[in-house]
Amino acid sequence: MELPHAFSKEEREAVYRAISQRRDIRRFRSDPIAPEVINNILRAGACAPSVGYMQPTNFILIQNGDTRRAIHQEFVKANDAAVGMFPPERQDSYAKLKLEGILDSYLNICVTCDRSRFGPVVLGRTAQPDMDIYSTVCAVQNLWLAARAEGVGMGWVSIITIEALQRILKLPEHVLPVAYLCVGHTDAFAPVPELKTLGWLPEIPPDELVFYDHWGNMAPEKA
Numbered sequence: 001m002e003l004p005h006a007f008s009k010e011e012r013e014a015v016y017r018a019i020s021q022r023r024d025i026r027r028f029r030s031d032p033i034a035p036e037v038i039n040n041i042l043r044a045g046a047c048a049p050s051v052g053y054m055q056p057t058n059f060i061l062i063q064n065g066d067t068r069r070a071i072h073q074e075f076v077k078a079n080d081a082a083v084g085m086f087p088p089e090r091q092d093s094y095a096k097l098k099l100e101g102i103l104d105s106y107l108n109i110c111v112t113c114d115r116s117r118f119g120p121v122v123l124g125r126t127a128q129p130d131m132d133i134y135s136t137v138c139a140v141q142n143l144w145l146a147a148r149a150e151g152v153g154m155g156w157v158s159i160i161t162i163e164a165l166q167r168i169l170k171l172p173e174h175v176l177p178v179a180y181l182c183v184g185h186t187d188a189f190a191p192v193p194e195l196k197t198l199g200w201l202p203e204i205p206p207d208e209l210v211f212y213d214h215w216g217n218m219a220p221e222k223a
């Protein structure tokens with residue numbers, strides 16, 4: 001039986017398809033994305049939930065070559081530093097991973113969180129002040145799912161310091177860069193995460209992620 005507010009079967013399948021077939025894309029073609037498609041994706045980001053309706057998120061669209069090259073240099077620095085943090089036997093495989101598409105994608109987007117929007121006291125942030133950042137992360141996921149539905153690739157690059165992003169993008173002190181995204185057309189959306197295919201980390205079976213009543217309890221307790 002369908003619940004009264006449920007989407008139709010086809011609509012539900014489309015939603016779940018976008019969720020399960022979304023991928024982090026790092027290989028791009030450089031051909032342009034139509035402005036209305038970019039607009040659809042940005043609108044999806046802007047209508048994400050936010051703590052107390054704070055709407056702390058902005059989207060900085062970056063196409064300028066100099067800016068991108070500066071960001072890319074910072075990625076290279078941070079990525080070189082990252083190699084040495086892994087155990088020696090993993091360093092070669094890490095170094096071979098393609099972890100960004102900053103220069104080859106059509107568009108970069110920095111998604112930011114204005115931590116001071118609407119003042120110091122915001123409904124829902126009183127006990128957990130980082131809820132504004134989580135709100136911005138919700139916006140990122142909306143962008144990612146909308147991009148997948150539009151057939152546009154999107155990849156998140158987090159191997160850049162916050163300080164570098166703040167400096168290059170001229171962010172005021174109260175604005176945190178939450179996500180740096182590469183966006184563009186791609187030739188393929190892999191059926192499963194690349195890091196799984198490459199054996200970097202295994203998939204945790206979804207059922208093992210669910211606990212009942214308290215941490216670690218794998219089976220529901222009798223009432």
Ligand SMILES: Cc1cc2nc3c(=O)[nH]c(=O)nc-3n(C[C@H](O)[C@H](O)[C@H](O)COP(=O)(O)O)c2cc1C
Pocket residue numbers: 022023024025026098099100156157158159192193194195
């Ligand atoms: C917060 C966050 C940061 C990420 N940073 C990077 C990154 O710097 N480089 C990269 O290649 N992938 C990055 N990813 C993508 C993940 O590696 C990817 O989501 C994961 O391997 C699962 O693959 P899938 O997104 O294709 O399903 C990031 C993902 C998230 C959610």
